[in-house]
Amino acid sequence: MDEHFRISIVWFRRDLRLHDNPSLWNAVQESNDVIPIYIRDNPNSPPFTISPGKRQLIEKCLWALDQQLDACGTRLVILSGEPTDLFTMIKNILPFEAIYYQEQVEPNEIALETRVSSWARDNGVRMIPSDGLTVHRMREVFKPSGAPYTVFSPYYRAWSGLHISQPLPSPHNISSPVNLAKIMENDIPTPINASVNEAGEMAALNTMDVFFEKKLEKYPSHRDHPGIEGTSRLSAFLNLGAVSPRVVAWRCLKEQNSAMGGAISPAAVFLRQIAWRDFYYSILRHFPHVLSSDFKERRNTIPWENDQTLIEAWRRGETGYPIVDAGMRQLLQEGWMHNRVRMITASFLTKSLFTDWRVGEKHFMNHLTDGDIACNNGGWQWAASTGTDAQPWFRIFNPTLQGEKFDADGTYVKRYLPELNNIPSSLIHKPWVIPHDDQMKYGVILGRTFPLPIVDLTLQRARYLNMMRPSEK
Numbered sequence: 001m002d003e004h005f006r007i008s009i010v011w012f013r014r015d016l017r018l019h020d021n022p023s024l025w026n027a028v029q030e031s032n033d034v035i036p037i038y039i040r041d042n043p044n045s046p047p048f049t050i051s052p053g054k055r056q057l058i059e060k061c062l063w064a065l066d067q068q069l070d071a072c073g074t075r076l077v078i079l080s081g082e083p084t085d086l087f088t089m090i091k092n093i094l095p096f097e098a099i100y101y102q103e104q105v106e107p108n109e110i111a112l113e114t115r116v117s118s119w120a121r122d123n124g125v126r127m128i129p130s131d132g133l134t135v136h137r138m139r140e141v142f143k144p145s146g147a148p149y150t151v152f153s154p155y156y157r158a159w160s161g162l163h164i165s166q167p168l169p170s171p172h173n174i175s176s177p178v179n180l181a182k183i184m185e186n187d188i189p190t191p192i193n194a195s196v197n198e199a200g201e202m203a204a205l206n207t208m209d210v211f212f213e214k215k216l217e218k219y220p221s222h223r224d225h226p227g228i229e230g231t232s233r234l235s236a237f238l239n240l241g242a243v244s245p246r247v248v249a250w251r252c253l254k255e256q257n258s259a260m261g262g263a264i265s266p267a268a269v270f271l272r273q274i275a276w277r278d279f280y281y282s283i284l285r286h287f288p289h290v291l292s293s294d295f296k297e298r299r300n301t302i303p304w305e306n307d308q309t310l311i312e313a314w315r316r317g318e319t320g321y322p323i324v325d326a327g328m329r330q331l332l333q334e335g336w337m338h339n340r341v342r343m344i345t346a347s348f349l350t351k352s353l354f355t356d357w358r359v360g361e362k363h364f365m366n367h368l369t370d371g372d373i374a375c376n377n378g379g380w381q382w383a384a385s386t387g388t389d390a391q392p393w394f395r396i397f398n399p400t401l402q403g404e405k406f407d408a409d410g411t412y413v414k415r416y417l418p419e420l421n422n423i424p425s426s427l428i429h430k431p432w433v434i435p436h437d438d439q440m441k442y443g444v445i446l447g448r449t450f451p452l453p454i455v456d457l458t459l460q461r462a463r464y465l466n467m468m469r470p471s472e473k
């Protein structure tokens, strides 16, 4: 770019990092002075509330980002309110000429970008969008016809064939206007127990290093077993952009190159999951109707029952099916749930309790620290068989069989349901078969200390298949 600006704004959004941040990097190269800002609580009608865990993580990331910017010679200006009003206020004090920002995919964020762009046009300010939300730019992964992909496998083939460009370094010196303090509101409160190395991008990069050094090799065999800490735990950091998806993908390539030939390498298995994230972002960007209705529009006619008593039992983790209840309690306790268990609990809510997937989608967003509008929607529509590469409609997860297969010794279930601690592994996923006398022996009274199953799965299965058949014709 030939332009050079006296003062530019870097508008941090879901890119709370210095490394591989195209908006920050380009602004620093192309401007004399940079104003790093973050706008919180803008009246921008987000479709979901932010969970308490996610709110806390955002605060930690902002604090860490400010500390790192401080080390580069500037500060993070955090403001609240309508972005166009805030930009007007800043421009009156520090006449900036450009806004660098990362493009988003959610409809409400796109509407905000349009609003700010129109303000910028009226005020002689250049809007400079950049990528960085996904590994590959969205417009790079299209069908030869120019249409977006709607099925993962061909998307992934095209995605894998693209060159992953080298991540950008972090800037070391960032010059800001001397009177930056004039636009700062309050100091950013230090989060409890925060140290820069354990918050924000340093925490994210450490988590990534630990994964690649200690867990990657076994990822293909461990990733489906919720009792094992076998996955990266990067989701919340990726969601806020504390780690760049391109850096994660780049690291995978490095590992792949050093791997021996033969079977698909662990790094390739992991990279495929990162591609799912890119895929769901592309789906949301090009098919925003997924946020309110089924991706497969013919499915919009499913007569969901939405029984409030059953929904409440599911939310609380009191369905009587141990793997479902353990998952739902993990969500409430930790703001995270293992992927395999997300699939099981989502299938259970939709196909065994006949509940609209949007009910589950909202509950997850209310509690997940990694709540991600695109991935969550994709996951729910997959489980409900209404989405892109959805489960075949007739495939219904049986929580008992899933538990026996993926949590054979009950490690996971017992971690979140300590009331089942003394039940032998062979019975842990079907406690309702334990005779009354043995229940005393195992320290559990069914119906009192642990619920009896809230529905009969065989019956529900038959009802579900009957209900769905007409929409398949």
Ligand SMILES: Cc1cc2nc3c(=O)[nH]c(=O)nc-3n(C[C@H](O)[C@H](O)[C@H](O)COP(=O)(O)OP(=O)(O)OC[C@H]3O[C@@H](n4cnc5c(N)ncnc54)[C@H](O)[C@@H]3O)c2cc1C
Binding pocket: 223, 231, 232, 233, 234, 235, 236, 238, 239, 273, 274, 276, 277, 280, 337, 338, 339, 340, 342, 343, 346, 364, 368, 370, 371, 372, 373, 375, 376, 377, 378, 379, 380, 383
């Ligand atoms: C019903 C349901 C809801 C979900 N909601 C979310 C959500 O709100 N936020 C979210 O980040 N993921 C969501 N997922 C996807 C997946 O469960 C999480 O990304 C994963 O459990 C996060 O743990 P991890 O980082 O240790 O995963 P890893 O196995 O280490 O995967 C690495 C990264 O790849 C991406 N990824 C992995 N699996 C998927 C997937 N199936 N779809 C899209 N991206 C994936 C994530 O960014 C993840 O961090 C959902 C899945 C289902 C079935």
